[in-house]
Amino acid sequence: MYDRKTWIILALCGALIALNIHYSAKNRQDQQAKELATPEAVTANTLPATAGNPSSALTVETSPPPTSEELVVLENDKVAFQLSNIGGGIKFAELKDQKNVGETSQVQINRHGSGPIAGLVGPGEILDNTSYSYVAKDSVEGESAVYITKLSTGIIVRKTFTLEKSDIPGKEYFLRLELVLENSIQSNFDISQYDLFLGSAAPLYQKERPTHTGIFWYENGEMHFNAATKFKGNMISSEKSIITSASDEVIGFAGVTDQFFTTVIRPEKAERTRVWGKPDLVTLNDGASALNAVRGGISLPSVSLEPGRRLTLNYSIFTGPKANTMLRKLDNTGEMGEGWGDVMQYGFFSPVSRLLNSILNFLHTGLSHLSTHESWGLSIICLTLIVRICIWPLHAKSTRSMKRMSKLQPIMAKLKEKYADDPNKLNTEMMGLYRKYGINPLGGCLPMFIQIPIFFGFFRMLDYAVELRDQPFLWVDDLSQPDTFAHILGIPINVLPIVMAITSALQMAMMPKTGDKMQQRIMMFMPLMFFFFCYNYASALALYWTTQNIFSIGQTWFMNKIPEPELVERKGVAKKSWVQRMAEKQAEMQKIKNAGGNMRDVTPEATKKKRPPRTGG
Template sequence: MDRKSIVILVFSIIGLIAWFPLMNKYYPPQEQSRNMAENQDGVVMTDPGNTAQAEETVLQSSETGPAVARTPAVAISEPREPAAVPEDESLLIWENDTLAYEFTSAGGGIKTVILKQYQETTKCSDEESEETTETDHVRLNVNVPTPALNLFFGKLDNGFLPYTLKQEDDEILAEYLGPDGIRVLKRFQPGTNYVIEAKITIENTSYEPKLIPEHYLATGTATPTKPTDTGMYMGMRYHNGEGVEEIKESWFANRTLGCFPGTPRTVYPSEPGMVRWTAVENQFFAMLAIPEEPAPGLVTQQINLAPPTKEILKAFPKANMAPKGYQNSLSYPAQELEPGDTIERSFKFFTGPKEYQTLSRLSQQTGEEVDSVMGFDGFFGYFAQALLLSMNKLHDFGLSYGLSIVMITVIIKLLFWPLTQASTRSMKRMSALQPQMQALREKYKEDPQKMNRKLMEFMREKKCSPLGGCLPILLQLPVFFGFYTMLQSAIELRGASFLWTCDLSQPDTLFMIPMLGVPFNLWPILMGAAQLWQTSMTPASPGMDPAQQKIMKYMPLMFVFILYNFSAGLALYWTVQNLLSIVQMKLIKNEPIGPKANAGAAPAKPLPRPGDGPDWGQSYRKSKKKKK
């Protein structure tokens, strides 16, 4: 690498490191717009901890006229703050070896889900870890304004109704009886594979018709996986009857061109229709609700979570100081109940890891494509699914997940080896034919169309193609994007170590760069160096101007910029891929070009000798005359 290339590389790395601090300095997030806290035609933001207000809403709404079925028009407002826990709250815990459900009387729902087989944070230390306690486990729906499966009447987030909790065998009951004769009974039946079945019954026990107002069923809140989580992978998905819609953190941030922060949005209302299932998720865990009958709509809200404590900041200096969550609720229209009539709704509720095998079984049981939560939709999803299953199979044979990624990369390279070899040889022949091709360009430079036609005829005759070098890259792009898709949600890599990397699902940060306060991630830098090396060995395509050659030469720096803060597993795959390509190019470089490339070169004319053709005598006489 020449000195100019080194200078460009150094400045590119400096620019990469300084980009995010500069963006945060000159383009800070804008202040949330303050709108009305109450809108008669929209969602009303009230005190979620006010039990009296919740009961008053049911009473007042029962006396109003009938309402039409609709998805509410939601006003943009401040994100909600964590709710104050009612003083008279009681808890009931159901648990097994896999998880624990914490039920609350404030709202009669699931306050927290504790996943016993997963630790809250992955530890990157050679020291022996202390014994895992309950607080170390992953907790879903923790420290959020409302419990999952809480039922709101009349107004979204209008407080908690007081329920009575009791357990009968393995069934948990939550019951509320209002002064107007409206009775709500929730039955929870925990099952296997992180699934709990819920049946909600709304009954009119009075002697006169009652209007059940528009109501909402909370299905859970997406929260960060760790204190330093920026929320990039958090969001909500739902099936609208035609396909899966995905609403991520970027939708709420409302960034211009995906980079510059705009005016944030805090509420997402779905279009009126049907919701066959919905899920809130972070990178590795999801809370998924599957109604027996599709719901007519849903609303997702951005909420403010509690800032990190001093203890958390001590352990995680780069913790997110303003964490956000995304609370999801199914919406139902108002309905009039005659005395003794009931409304019954049943759900399957999944609260667990985004593990493909588990979600695939749930899809088969319910007939819904809930494994779409993995993000394996579309063309690249097929590759992501195949790569994940292959990685798990290799791991079953005793390989670590890091070695499994290396082995998959080797297998893929061997499959593409003949194609890449043929392509490299074609490019090598093209380089050898450059003098003749340049002669054709000079000969027909006044007629570009004829020049291009002659060049194509010449390359067809020599069995070379200018696209030969691009084909292997194009064919490997689906594999690369498949790896990218798979590694975004593969919980198997969470906490998996390899060499100096303690967690392949996260960037391999070795230390924070002094003064700049940004991480030093080694795998992306190694990946960029290997790709620069490979690019320097690749023969230039014929006809490519110097500017294009420079773009191709320094394109690896763009990959470093893009992948710098992505998972180490993806950078590991691309680094090994580049190194294997370098080995292959080294092997091909020493091969002879072959007769095909030299066939087009005009052979040198030999000196005339007696007997070499019919005109040898004439040539001989001419040479004698010159001597005289």
């Protein structure tokens, strides 16, 4: 039997042991939280996901993160990045030198986003708007911001956003993201269950075409773009709720875009990840109809994170204008990887658009010293004149060919009357007539064929020329928008397209009359077609087309002052051309067919006279 003293001593020893165990565990937890909150410790302890020696259970800061939204601003001369603790990402990026159409407010990238850029997205593409703690002691005021939290899955997340410090083109629009993940549970965790949110892209103004807005990704050297309209489906396909990339492809970067601005998230190293996009609807103004928008995400790499292990991932986040010159320079530096220039989405005529944009910016650099107010409009006019001067020789040759063609009209009228019932023979004779006088029937169309890639290249270039936003010229307030002068019965009166249509009609009236009446009517209809095409488009395109028309009128007037070309027969053209021989052969086959003959027997051997069989003697 133990006496009372013995029991008291045993009880005190037990209490001391219990207290020691309790405070030792608490000290270990506090020390581990401190190590996780220190950037140097995270970097030093970054290990491959397959490494062993798991550490003990981890915890984050003892005080719970705030539930109300708190913003931290990282800014430079061009962008103010508004970071939110809800979701731990970029709530929006405000561009200081870009205003909304017809407003005084600044453009805010991701202003319609359902969550912050670089926020985490869980399974089912559902945003995880967990509240993060802002680590003030680790953040560098005005240059970086650090957020940390523990997700419901048990994964500890630390995000460090830092303003870009390297001297790269467009560095003001970049943020560096260091993403640290630590597994605090007792089993492996596949981090590819989470995605980084790309944000949301929506039209900037009510009349913007929905094809401008979309999601894209750069995969194995090729850009993939899906407009917001692709989610609607069509006559042969059903509506899509999601668009995804192939899961086994290497993705260089991904982003969402509107007409002039884009968000891009680029991993430090291209990985086999998945990109997804979903449709959204946004309303820009009260009472206005809803517009198509898109949101998306890029998954984290497929890595199985062992218990107690940490993994560091680095990303570059771009939120800024789609400026061709800047993006091409990023490609040339190589520091930020390749594919930046393809963000412009110029399409099939991309080489033409890139060249024209480079020349336009070069001209603006010089002209801005003469006039800051009219410089961009003058640059478009000068670029148009340069293009027209370069194709002057082709246009002059085309005009002479058309004049010679017009002199053949009386002869061709007689041929049409003579061979009215034999179109194949008529075609053969007309070919012989062209060859006899050395006329190329397509000569008058050559400049038009040359202008097709130039026109569409100009069209695409001006379509995405963020340089023209909010730039005035004469009565035009914004070269990227229609030059609406007034409204009559709710109909906008746009001056430049009207001037363009008038000058186009004058140009057509001065051209030599060739072809039949139907062809001439089609040519006269073209000014009306271009009028409707350009009426509600950017005034920069109407300015280009009007300048071209005025130049062509002057060029045609000058060509009319040159002596008329003579219609002279060419010497040494007795031998029929290959086209003529083929046309005659076709006519001969048609005659045999009309006479009830067998087309299979119409061969050079079959048309020869057969020899009678030889007999003896």
